[in-house]
Amino acid sequence: MEALLPIITQAIAGAVGGNVASGALKQVAINTVARTIAGAIGGIGGGMLLSMVGGEAAMTGLIADGIGGLIGGGILSTIVGAVAARAR
Numbered sequence: 001m002e003a004l005l006p007i008i009t010q011a012i013a014g015a016v017g018g019n020v021a022s023g024a025l026k027q028v029a030i031n032t033v034a035r036t037i038a039g040a041i042g043g044i045g046g047g048m049l050l051s052m053v054g055g056e057a058a059m060t061g062l063i064a065d066g067i068g069g070l071i072g073g074g075i076l077s078t079i080v081g082a083v084a085a086r087a088r
Helices: 006-023 034-056 062-087
Strands: none
Touching: 006 034, 006 062, 034 062
């Protein structure tokens, strides 16, 4: 269970970050479910990337997972929204 806790934290933070970023940019090209999924995937990727780059001493723990998830989810959701809007 301890191995899953960072991934769950990253996915939830990414979903929140993706919905907040898309809402702030008023992206209507993708619906809420797609924003949430893209945000969760981006959150997991962002959290893993932050833990790899940040090193052991700099960013550890659930707070770092949450920050990486928020940033990664917001970025990926914004990219997906822009691509979907461009495709229409």
